[in-house]
Amino acid sequence: MSAAFVAPRFNARAVWAIYRFELARFLRTVGQSLLTPVITTSLYFVVFGAAIGSRMGEIDGVSYGAFIVPGLIMLSVLTESINNAAFGIYFPRWTGTSYELLSAPISPFEIVCGYVGAAATKSIILGLVILATASLFVPLHIAHPLWMLGFLVLTALTFCLFGFIIGIWAQSWEQLQVIPMLVITPLTFLGGAFYSINMLPGIWKTVALFNPIVYLVSGFRWSFYGNADVAVAVSLAATFGFFAVCLSVVWWIFRTGYRLKQ
């Protein structure tokens, strides 16, 4: 046994252990993890893209079926990021195995890196799978692929952080579901996934600008088709802003031990 073991300054092995452990869980259930969103997305395309979309005109020079692709990807990435990250940290709290996280020589930052990193990886894979599925239904054109990836990664990270917060806040399985169901889903549907907010009448257009999802969808759609509801810089700033807010909350959680330590 090694008495001279010196603890590293950054416990990269711990981050890697959490990351691998979480991804292994994802891979065990890869079928249902990916199949469900793929089927859901396909249904959206059948209904909105083919059935309804064929009767709708182009929006900003893009066919309706293609127009909804970025919004649909965002919809799934947002929801799955929150669900994955919230479940990832809630599950060990629920089973009681979180004792090991608290007793291990790891910093809060490393815990977040492991859990949020793994959850974000899943979401990004999911986003890309939906993109591939979409390309089977509509001709896709991605104007700025790097920006597209950038928005995807940033959104996944931000909402995984948000999910992580929910996973720590939740005291029951019901609470775990309530924010995604009550807040995120409506915001996403009202966030311009299926329409341009320019199509909204008068006051509603202003109201929509208070919805953070609008900025994500708008920026993401810009990376595909080069036109956006709001300026790309504003989209980027809003996303970063939300990212910073989530990061501060996580920092506060670990500083105070909220719901983790007595």
Add this chain to the structure above:
Amino acid sequence: MTAILQISNLSKTYASGLQALKPVNLDIQRGEIFALLGPNGAGKTTLISVICGLVRATTGSVLVDGHDIQRDYRSARSLIGLVPQELATEMFETPLATAAFSRGLFGRPPDPALIERVLRGLTLWDKRKDRIQTLSGGMKRRVMIAKALAHEPRVLFLDEPTAGVDVELRRDMWALVRELRDAGVTIILTTHYIEEAEEMADRIGVINKGELILVEEKSRLMAKLGSKTLTLQLQDPLALLPPELAQWQLTLKDSGHVLEYRFDTNAEENGIPGLLRRLHELGIGFRDLNTEQSSLEDIFVSLTGKRAEAAA
């Protein structure tokens, strides 16, 4: 050599106002088996939880091999393995995966040979690829021990390791603890079974109502526990103890109606036959006699009772 664990003035008051731990000072020596003995809710788990990082201390400090558990938590925690009381396992994982995960979590490089040794030592090797949820309760507890041992801790905390465990597993657990001690691991275990402390420990700390009321070598505590009292109900009251009985250090109670004799059950000669013979010679008759073993509870009562008197 300095103590491997130095606990100074450590206390915990929960947000609810409950003082679970009154200021504790305790040194744990390298390589010893220390048993924390106390009734349920005495503060055993709180003490362990503070040292292991699950609960924040209200006051005081803990040094693990010289490393402060707050300022230098990485080094301190690297040395510690914890097996909590509650069964908590990653249900859908395998023992092999979960033990390897634990090792990684503690920042150690992968070592499949070591993980195999640990799992074999706990008779988990055959089940290494089974889902943990399919294992029995005893096996799940072994999995938790395997996780705690996977990073080769120098100090191992076992919180009620044998609570709700069958006899066979209890024996295995005791054997395992001795093996670990032989390998130089310091072990702190909590229990509310006096037999367990007796079987395993080098030293015993008695904790009650959040207060560490006694820390003693096992042999000395057992001597206290091993004392019995012989009570004789006399036929005729005695005004004074006859000098012929001085060697037994008797006490006269109940206005001379009762004679009490404390003796050590561990001693070869308990002195009873001699005492009875002498009483007969002196013509002191008795109507009834009985003996009573002092129990852990008596010790609690006498210790806590004294505290209460001192405070009054």
